[in-house]
Amino acid sequence: MIGKKNNTLYIDGCNAVKLAQEYGTPLYVYSESDIVGKCREIRECFLNKYPNTRAAYASKAFSSLAMYKIIEREGLCLDVVSGGELYTAIKANFPAEKIEFNGNNKLFSEIELAVDYGIGRIIVDGLNELDLIEQVCKRKKKKINILYRITPEVESDSHDYIVTGKKDSKFGIPLDEDVISYHIEKAIQSEYVNFLGFHFHVGSQLHDNTSHLAALETSLKLVEQCKKQYNYTIKELNVGGGFGIRYNDEDHKKPYPYFLEPIMARIEEFSQQIGIERPAVVIEPGRSIVGEAGTTLHTIGSIKNIKGIRKYVSIDGGMTDNIRPALYQAKYEGIMANKMGDSKTEKVTICGKCCESGDILIKDINIAHPEPGDIFAIFSTGAYGYSMASNYNKNNIPAVVLVNKGKDYLIVKRQTYDDMIRNELIPDSLK
Numbered sequence: 001m002i003g004k005k006n007n008t009l010y011i012d013g014c015n016a017v018k019l020a021q022e023y024g025t026p027l028y029v030y031s032e033s034d035i036v037g038k039c040r041e042i043r044e045c046f047l048n049k050y051p052n053t054r055a056a057y058a059s060k061a062f063s064s065l066a067m068y069k070i071i072e073r074e075g076l077c078l079d080v081v082s083g084g085e086l087y088t089a090i091k092a093n094f095p096a097e098k099i100e101f102n103g104n105n106k107l108f109s110e111i112e113l114a115v116d117y118g119i120g121r122i123i124v125d126g127l128n129e130l131d132l133i134e135q136v137c138k139r140k141k142k143k144i145n146i147l148y149r150i151t152p153e154v155e156s157d158s159h160d161y162i163v164t165g166k167k168d169s170k171f172g173i174p175l176d177e178d179v180i181s182y183h184i185e186k187a188i189q190s191e192y193v194n195f196l197g198f199h200f201h202v203g204s205q206l207h208d209n210t211s212h213l214a215a216l217e218t219s220l221k222l223v224e225q226c227k228k229q230y231n232y233t234i235k236e237l238n239v240g241g242g243f244g245i246r247y248n249d250e251d252h253k254k255p256y257p258y259f260l261e262p263i264m265a266r267i268e269e270f271s272q273q274i275g276i277e278r279p280a281v282v283i284e285p286g287r288s289i290v291g292e293a294g295t296t297l298h299t300i301g302s303i304k305n306i307k308g309i310r311k312y313v314s315i316d317g318g319m320t321d322n323i324r325p326a327l328y329q330a331k332y333e334g335i336m337a338n339k340m341g342d343s344k345t346e347k348v349t350i351c352g353k354c355c356e357s358g359d360i361l362i363k364d365i366n367i368a369h370p371e372p373g374d375i376f377a378i379f380s381t382g383a384y385g386y387s388m389a390s391n392y393n394k395n396n397i398p399a400v401v402l403v404n405k406g407k408d409y410l411i412v413k414r415q416t417y418d419d420m421i422r423n424e425l426i427p428d429s430l431k
């Protein structure tokens with residue numbers, strides 16, 4: 001919820017410049033109203049529209065205690081991918097049965113944690129993992145629900161690093177017939193797991209459903225195989241996340257997903273054809289829930305004009321709080337939060353303070369005349385910004401503030417220098 005008052009940026013009713021003064025910069029600001037709006041959108045276009053469906057927020061996009069509280073209050077489930085995310089969810093009192101656990105190499109200790117907490121589902125990525133789960137469940141005399149993540153062998157229109165459904169992928173179980181059949185038989189026969197169905201995730205930041213629909217066909221064939229070959233009815237299909245958001249003007253021209261109607265229609269039709277009840281359908285949106293709700297505030301410092309070439313405007317963060325431009329050449333929009341009314345603009349390049357030439361956040365953007373001390377806001381940084389932040393160059397991880405209709409709440413404190421060296425030790429030999 002971006003607004004403007006007295007030439008100043010407002011986020012969900014809060015003055016961005018005041019937030020920067022109060023909490024310091026860099027600062028991640030999340031609009032609670034926007035997050036809630038996205039959750040409600042999912043309810044309207046999916047959960048309320050189709051019975052027996054769930055949406056599990058892919059919390060790798062932004063994981064924190066407060067975020068998990070919002071997700072719980074909004075009635076969504078949660079997808080975690082590590083012991084750390086699971087631990088955070090449990091500490092937020094997130095209902096364990098509404099948690100599902102993804103990941104291509106879950107550790108024994110993570111599986112133990114998941115079984116101990118009694119989480120809702122483990123999305124199994126291969127036979128080795130099934131063995132680990134069986135060992136843990138046997139020892140703890142427990143049984144757990146599982147789905148198999150398959151590699152659907154589809155291409156997707158996104159950056160290569162965030163495409164996950166190709167045949168040549170570290171994610172999922174390869175589709176070779178004997179391999180997948182062996183997996184299915186093992187799961188059906190296992191005393192320790194309750195085999196519910198199949199999962200795929202084709203990629204991220206997608207603006208159409210071509211690859212979801214292609215992957216769905218592959219999953220449906222497996223549903224049919226289970227029925228015909230083993231007389232086993234699949235109860236759940238998870239079609240992953242990947243719904244794209246708007247980062248810049250170019251994205252605004254693309255259709256805005258959720259593109260679930262054709263997916264649901266196809267599953268209904270297929271279930272009728274093979275004579276089974278339509279399985280539960282689950283989606284795992286991450287970016288689309290938090291991406292556009294997040295804005296990062298920075299203070300401008302050094303400004304260098306390289307005559308005839310470019311003006312570098314340095315901010316007090318960079319790739320340490322947003323690695324996406326350096327890693328995926330991601331494009332962002334930004335604005336001078338304290339000079340919104342200025343009609344005279346100039347073309348500059350916004351760069352970070354890390355010792356890397358690639359630490360450029362926005363190349364060639366038109367902004368109001370920049371001066372040291374100005375507050376620069378970058379939009380749509382809510383997904384995979386804070387969650388991929390690093391201590392490179394020993395910069396500290398910024399604070400996170402939640403704003404809602406004019407009120408602000410600190411939800412993650414700024415990391416201190418002491419926090420950064422807390423786990424460091426000097427061996428006696430160096431004292």
Ligand code: LLP
Pocket residue numbers: 058061079102162164201203204205240241242243284285286287288324328383384388
């Ligand atoms: N489910 C699974 C199994 C996933 O691997 C992912 C994302 C999601 C759901 C959520 O996808 P989303 O709805 O957020 O697109 N760091 C990258 C994105 C990596 C996504 C990894 N998996 C970026 O900043 O673009």
